[in-house]
Amino acid sequence: MAAGTWQRKDLLGIAELSADEIRLILETAESFSQVAERPIKKVPTLRGKTVVNLFFEASTRTRSSFEIAEKRLSADGLNFSSSGSALSKGESLIDTALNLQAMAPDLIVIRHGAPGAPHLLARRLDAGVINAGDGAHEHPTQALLDAYTIRQHKGRIAGLKIAIVGDIEHSRVVRSNIHLLTKLGAEVTVAGPLTMLPAAVDRLGVRVCHRLEDAIAGADVVMMLRIQLERQSRALFPSTREYFQLFGLTRERLKAAAEDAIVMHPGPMNRGVEIASDVADGPESVILEQVANGVAVRMAVLYLLSGAGEEGV
Amino acid sequence: MKTLVTGGRVIDPSQDLDGFFDLLLEDGVVARVDESVSASDAEVFDAEGLVVCPGLIDIHVHLREPGEEYKETVATGTRSAAVGGFTAVACMANTKPVNDSRSVTEHILEEARRAGYARVHPIGAVSKGLAGEELAEIGEMVRAGVVAVSDDGLPVANAELMRRALLYAQHFDIPVIQHAEDLDLTGSGVMHEGEWSTRLGLPGIPGSSEDVIVARDLILLEDTVGRYHVAHLSTGRSLAMVRRARQAGLRVTCEVSPHHLLLTDQAVSDMEMSTATKMKPPLRASTDREALLEGLADGTVDAIASDHAPHHVDEKDVEFTAAPFGIVGLETTLSLCLDRLVRPGVISISRMIELLSTGPARVLGIPGGSLAEGRPADVTVFHPDRSVTVDAATMASTSHNTPFDGWKLKGAPVCTFVAGKKINP
Ligand SMILES: [Zn+2]
Numbered sequence: 001m002a003a004g005t006w007q008r009k010d011l012l013g014i015a016e017l018s019a020d021e022i023r024l025i026l027e028t029a030e031s032f033s034q035v036a037e038r039p040i041k042k043v044p045t046l047r048g049k050t051v052v053n054l055f056f057e058a059s060t061r062t063r064s065s066f067e068i069a070e071k072r073l074s075a076d077g078l079n080f081s082s083s084g085s086a087l088s089k090g091e092s093l094i095d096t097a098l099n100l101q102a103m104a105p106d107l108i109v110i111r112h113g114a115p116g117a118p119h120l121l122a123r124r125l126d127a128g129v130i131n132a133g134d135g136a137h138e139h140p141t142q143a144l145l146d147a148y149t150i151r152q153h154k155g156r157i158a159g160l161k162i163a164i165v166g167d168i169e170h171s172r173v174v175r176s177n178i179h180l181l182t183k184l185g186a187e188v189t190v191a192g193p194l195t196m197l198p199a200a201v202d203r204l205g206v207r208v209c210h211r212l213e214d215a216i217a218g219a220d221v222v223m224m225l226r227i228q229l230e231r232q233s234r235a236l237f238p239s240t241r242e243y244f245q246l247f248g249l250t251r252e253r254l255k256a257a258a259e260d261a262i263v264m265h266p267g268p269m270n271r272g273v274e275i276a277s278d279v280a281d282g283p284e285s286v287i288l289e290q291v292a293n294g295v296a297v298r299m300a301v302l303y304l305l306s307g308a309g310e311e312g313v
Numbered sequence: 314m315k316t317l318v319t320g321g322r323v324i325d326p327s328q329d330l331d332g333f334f335d336l337l338l339e340d341g342v343v344a345r346v347d348e349s350v351s352a353s354d355a356e357v358f359d360a361e362g363l364v365v366c367p368g369l370i371d372i373h374v375h376l377r378e379p380g381e382e383y384k385e386t387v388a389t390g391t392r393s394a395a396v397g398g399f400t401a402v403a404c405m406a407n408t409k410p411v412n413d414s415r416s417v418t419e420h421i422l423e424e425a426r427r428a429g430y431a432r433v434h435p436i437g438a439v440s441k442g443l444a445g446e447e448l449a450e451i452g453e454m455v456r457a458g459v460v461a462v463s464d465d466g467l468p469v470a471n472a473e474l475m476r477r478a479l480l481y482a483q484h485f486d487i488p489v490i491q492h493a494e495d496l497d498l499t500g501s502g503v504m505h506e507g508e509w510s511t512r513l514g515l516p517g518i519p520g521s522s523e524d525v526i527v528a529r530d531l532i533l534l535e536d537t538v539g540r541y542h543v544a545h546l547s548t549g550r551s552l553a554m555v556r557r558a559r560q561a562g563l564r565v566t567c568e569v570s571p572h573h574l575l576l577t578d579q580a581v582s583d584m585e586m587s588t589a590t591k592m593k594p595p596l597r598a599s600t601d602r603e604a605l606l607e608g609l610a611d612g613t614v615d616a617i618a619s620d621h622a623p624h625h626v627d628e629k630d631v632e633f634t635a636a637p638f639g640i641v642g643l644e645t646t647l648s649l650c651l652d653r654l655v656r657p658g659v660i661s662i663s664r665m666i667e668l669l670s671t672g673p674a675r676v677l678g679i680p681g682g683s684l685a686e687g688r689p690a691d692v693t694v695f696h697p698d699r700s701v702t703v704d705a706a707t708m709a710s711t712s713h714n715t716p717f718d719g720w721k722l723k724g725a726p727v728c729t730f731v732a733g734k735k736i737n738p
Contacts, residue, residue, distance in 0.1 A: 093631060093632060115515050115634065116586030117632045119586060120631075135514050135515075137514030172514065199510065201511055204508075
């Protein structure tokens with residue numbers, strides 16, 4: 001495995017990665033995906049390494065995905081969550097970090113509601129920091145697993161038409177995906193209610209549509225985003241019913257996409273709000289594959305950042 | 314006590330003066346300005362190679378006393394002012410308790426007198442407790458020494474209250490200073506809403522948050538014929554409205570802050586979400602910045618004010634969203650203006666002095682801002698091109714939250730005289 005080109009201590013976002021670095025992670029993930037097919041799903045690669053999972057926000061999916069990845073690499077995983085620990089007692093992020101430093105972990109996986117929180121840690125700590133979602137900023141491993149899944153089905157990313165639909169502004173998934181997919185040469189279109197489209201989003205190199213139908217016309221990949229239902233109380237959209245009428249992905253609407261289009265969703269889904277059940281469970285859906293690929297991609301990231309690459313798998 | 318400042322380049326925009334003059338300070342006032350003054354009994358200050366100008370006045374600072382002395386006190390804040398070349402500051406009312414009464418005003422003035430570093434002109438609150446409901450006792454505070462009223466830190470959100478303030482303040486001929494911000498439009502925003510907030514995933518504060526309040530207030534001003542001043546104006550659209558209103562004869566003035574003139578919202582990204590780039594109003598788009606620079610040059614902007622807002626390091630050393638808004642500015646303003654505005658030719662050195670001294674004095678109607686004979690002997694002396702490096706750690710201010718840390722600048726304050734007395738900060 002060609003790990004020699006990986007130079008970074010941290011994985012904070014996709015924005016700062018080069019296309020080559022992204023490809024290296026995806027290729028590394030490919031070799032790790034075979035581990036899941038073995039009868040004993042475990043390799044000794046990270047034996048003796050300590051990985052701290054620092055989750056300031058609940059996220060069952062991302063968290064269990066990282067934990068499984070760590071176990072499969074034989075790393076010692078240590079979990080801190082915001083309930084029942086110092087994190088909920090008003091201790092500052094910096095103090096938490098300094099306490100962790102004292103335990104000398106090799107890697108820290110952090111999920112935090114504030115954009116930039118992983119960057120703050122990375123500046124202070126010797127340990128490698130992996131951003132597992134910082135507010136509405138980046139969620140790099142999600143974008144990597146999405147790209148991995150797309151490549152699995154389409155064989156490539158370059159030249160694909162990819163539509164991302166939903167709450168663009170508050171999604172932690174969308175920015176990382178925009179950076180990654182455009183860096184690898186895809187044509188990305190975003191669509192959503194105007195109250196959920198961030199300012200100057202076109203400056204990120206994407207086409208902006210105001211209608212779902214326009215966004216998915218001819219698309220090879222349709223990526224639906226989760227609607228945070230509490231947004232409704234802030235009057236960003238009038239009702240889930242109206243939202244589904246305008247931006248819900250139905251079988252009928254999906255006909256506008258390319259014939260072999262795949263449908264993705266970062267989960268967890270609101271069925272009947274952003275996506276109809278028969279689409280979520282239909283033949284175009286790769287949603288469960290995304291979950292499976294998440295483990296391989298996270299194994300690759302842990303492996304590359306741990307510096308284990310020099311010794312080989 | 315007599316001091317003769319000799320051999321300096323004296324620049325005084327109030328009298329259109331720019332040349333090599335001697336300056337005699339006597340009994341707290343400017344006694345003479347002439348090509349050669351002899352006063353054998355005077356202490357001589359050799360200003361050769363230096364610029365001598367009316368004392369700089371910062372009309373927007375937060376001294377944090379009473380109530381938050383761990384951030385700054387009147388003494389440390391005015392010392393910071395003196396180090397930065399300022400002979401006077403006007404301090405905002407959002408202390409704890411709020412400066413909405415004679416006793417708080419008197420306390421601030423007493424602390425300032427005791428410290429002796431710079432003149433302090435307190436600004437009283439518009440509303441009792443900054444609650445935005447009832448007018449504070451403005452007349453009482455004016456008698457105690459306030460020179461303007463403002464709820465700064467918060468906007469006067471209620472249009473009816475603003476209208477009453479504009480009317481009532483006319484009894485005392487003082488301006489009403491507005492922190493123009495629509496808190497509903499700001500929402501949970503922490504930086505300017507635009508490309509960079511989108512890239513960083515940080516909630517944005519749209520420019521319209523400022524603009525709608527300025528627009529509303531100008532309409533109220535037209536009806537009330539009062540005096541209105543926009544604090545830390547940051548958008549091109551607000552500036553255009555002020556320009557138009559002034560052309561229509563309204564008594565409106567405005568100030569801008571050095572950080573809005575020199576940085577844009579991109580700095581939040583460039584500095585990796587450092588909380589030293591978090592302030593209100595937020596660093597705006599480059600089009601806004603360009604408009605502000607134009608406003609400096611064409612005279613629309615009346616003053617440059619630092620909005621010196623000290624915060625404790627523990628409060629700033631957190632996630633961007635969790636940090637308080639505000640940066641310190643008293644010790645960087647003059648060097649930033651000399652190096653980044655005068656040196657590249659955005660404005661002349663005389664216009665800079667107007668923006669830092671004569672203009673601010675005019676906005677608040679306070680003495681100073683002029684070296685005309687008989688005026689207070691408040692003088693700033695600076696080196697027009699001495700190299701300095703901004704070092705947050707060694708500032709006189711208790712707080713060190715500045716985005717300019719490490720900047721290499723040319724031009725630096727040398728000393729100040731307040732009422733003819735040389736200040737040693
Ligand atoms: Zn303010």
